[in-house]
Amino acid sequence: MTAEIALPRYDRSKLKPGIVHIGLGNFHRAHMAVYLDDLFNLGESHDWAIIGAGVRAPDSRMRDALKGQDCLSTIIELDPKGKTCRRVGAMIDFLPVEPDNASLIAAMTDPQIRIVSLTVTEGGYFVNPATGKFDPAAPDIAADGANPGAPVTAFGAIVAALKARRAAGIPPFTVMSCDNLPGNGHVTHDAVIGLARLSDPELAGWIQANVAFPNGMVDRITPATGPRERAMAASFGLGDDPVPVTCEPFRQWVVEDKFTNGRPALEKVGVTFSDQVHAFEMMKIRILNGGHAIIAYPGGLMGIEYVHEAMAEPLIRDFLDKIETEEILPIVPPVPGTDLDAYKTLIIGRFSNPEIADTERRLCLDGSNRQPKFIIPSIRDNLARGVVPKGLVLASALWCRYCAGTDENGAVIEPNDPDWDRLTRVAQEARAQPAAWLERRAIYGDLADNAEFVAAFTQTLNDVWKNGTAATIRAYLG
Incomplete structure (x- = not known):
């Protein structure tokens, strides 16, 4: 020693x-x-x-x-x-x-x-x-x-x-x-x-x-x-x-x-x-864990290996920042002694730490378990306040595209979910029929019956397949 x-x-x-x-x-x-x-x-x-x-x-x-x-x-x-x-x-x-x-x-x-x-x-x-x-x-x-x-x-x-x-x-x-x-x-x-x-x-x-x-x-x-x-x-x-x-x-x-x-x-x-653990917990799960899911699939599809490299790509960093600012922070309740904007800035800094060398593949792991906890609840809360959260919808569509089994460079994505084979089959079907992806009720529940959400998801997934990840994110960023 x-x-x-x-x-x-x-x-x-x-x-x-x-x-x-x-x-x-x-x-x-x-x-x-x-x-x-x-x-x-x-x-x-x-x-x-x-x-x-x-x-x-x-x-x-x-x-x-x-x-x-x-x-x-x-x-x-x-x-x-x-x-x-x-x-x-x-x-x-x-x-x-x-x-x-x-x-x-x-x-x-x-x-x-x-x-x-x-x-x-x-x-x-x-x-x-x-x-x-x-x-x-x-x-x-x-x-x-x-x-x-x-x-x-x-x-x-x-x-x-x-x-x-x-x-x-x-x-x-x-x-x-x-x-x-x-x-x-x-x-x-x-x-x-x-x-x-x-x-x-x-x-x-x-x-x-x-x-x-x-x-x-x-x-x-x-x-x-x-x-x-x-x-x-x-x-x-x-x-x-x-x-x-x-x-x-x-x-x-x-x-x-x-x-x-x-x-x-x-x-x-x-x-x-x-006695307010729930407030800290919601902040962390929506902002940090949700943030991980937001940057995971763009990076995975664009062939980026490490999380800090994804954060160094302005497109992905801006994608994360806009969704956090406009679609996640407004639905996170106040947390004792915590400034949510400062917490978001802290999270972005933590994701960008090059020494961690955390992989995009790890963030993409087990989406069928993580999406219902980290992304879909934020979609629901936005819909409940009358907002169709286009960025979160895009994040979920990118998960679907990732599960189709190849990245945008044509490389095969090795199995990365306990339910990978079924996910891949449905994701490939969803290329022609996007709503098929939402029919997995164990993941999306009754969101498959929400006409606004289904329409937004359908358009978004079509855009991802037609135009690619980067162009679809650019369109979202405006």
Whole structure:
């Protein structure tokens, strides 16, 4: 190691676990784990260390990597003024990844564990996109409902652990989502209680009465790890770390102060506890996540590899700025202590950071899950105020064009959505019949019945196919 690496300033051997976290991806390790590391460095809350866990077979690879380095995570902050590197020591163990989740259930039953947190991706909550509600008929959920003693999902394991704690007279833990989705606490509540009802309605009632599910807004851009990131870790003398994390300097976490069984003193390291999480959340989801979706598909279609390169293209930057200013900011409610115009400017600056090297392909990933959360609600809100949001309509049409499977240079776009094959088939059909794209009710719902929206989408998609991405954006910009 070199002197450039910041190491934990606390004795890790004296940490005690208080949190089980499910889903040890880059975001968690650059966000929640960093906040806890900061807190532990202050000499605070040393009984709130993290035990890591996963419920999918590929999580074993992350476990092997992290256990091989004593559960330390390398975090490299990519400030254009200079990179900094730290080793985060907030996690002290990583549970075996097992088909029946027995070790995970046992760990969550331990009275020391007072919070179970999750980053299982926006699509991991078994929400039916057509209804926006928990789907008890999802195959893995139905399986856990039929066999609650050997659950395959994170929520099944949580239900099993809560059942064991109730039987042993142990107070329950808080269940805290750290995923980026609207009302993440409510969504997690519905998943846990909805699953419990399938096998034990009485237990579901007990969970309803006794377990807290705080809502939270989380924010930090963390690109995927690849050769570039590993080389960066090696430049700091950490060439043996297979899973370093790079991230932007900015981070934000706003949480409801609603915990069943205590919490770490995270307010001492910059976490905001607020009863207005929904306001921060809407701001972030509409402006930042919506902004990502706005710049994703133009860049993807124009053959641009990196997000900062897309932002350096005046056409895309102006496209983002106009939609944000005219179609998104007017529908975002006030946020405590926040100037929305300044927040928009901050977001544009963050997207433009060349050190991040976030890819357009990553932003284009899983549009069938992200569009209904980040773009379509803003379209609905504009229509409700009597405005046809031409920029947002164009953003959605560009997603359709991207899913047709080739970019504007003729290059094949490799599958980039869990439903890619079907999306590609419908997108190609929509070239002749644009309304066919809107008939996917799980994505657009009753917008397919809104004549103004259908007409605007039809004209816009026709323009994209006839004139190309750049010319259609220029026409929108006027």
